[in-house]
Amino acid sequence: MKRLIGLGLVVAGVLYPFAVHFGLAHFAPRQFALLLGGLWLARVLSAPRRPASLCMAALALAFCALLGLSDSAQLLRWYPVLISTFMLGLFGSSLLHGMPIAERLARLQEPDLPARAVQYTRRVTQVWCVFFLLNGLIAAGLTLWAPLSWWTLYNGLIAYIAMGLLFAGEWLTRQRVRGRP
Known part of the structure; x- marks a missing residue:
């Protein structure tokens, strides 16, 4: 499961620019925030608890929360x-x-x-x-x-x-x- 979540984050990262470019016509930035936030949260819950990993995940989740609250296409x-x-x-x-x-x-x-x-x-x-x-x-x-x-x-x-x-x-x-x- 841990590898699948890690793979999901890699795929999301690689496809992210294209998803933003083509997806903004159909989805709100808030929806991108939910998807990314869900992947990062799953990573936190499934990965070993290392300080650097937790810090990265916390910052990514904070970014997703800010994105969700602002619903800003520029922040994407x-x-x-x-x-x-x-x-x-x-x-x-x-x-x-x-x-x-x-x-x-x-x-x-x-x-x-x-x-x-x-x-x-x-x-x-x-x-x-x-x-x-x-x-x-x-x-x-x-x-x-x-x-x-x-x-x-x-x-x-x-x-x-x-x-x-x-x-x-x-x-x-x-x-x-x-x-x-």
Whole structure:
């Protein structure tokens, strides 16, 4: 059930810009708030109780409550900014406390990472922080000053292409660093 709810949030996040763009003609922002709020509440109730997860969920639920109360179509457009902020916070806090996110992921495949690889994973985590910062700033700028079609194009397609290019670039760089062709 936990994975299904997590998948629901991912699918909702990916489809969100298109749902907003095409759904506003048929649904009120309040209805989007109920759907998103329901998914986040289900996540809280089904996921392990970690402080960072609870904080993220509380902020997302507060956003959904504000959206529901205001019934504002403009506020709907701030959700991608919120998600980029969450990701920046998650990756950034891992640089300050504990093991960086990229190192945690690398250790799933290779538990005994050499010091050079640990340093590399710290740099990768920093790169992702820059990505999420820039992505959030672009999403905020489009929310404030661009037409809905531009906002939808960026948040629904271009941001994911940029993320994919960053994944691919990091993978290629990792292969070169590890000495693989």
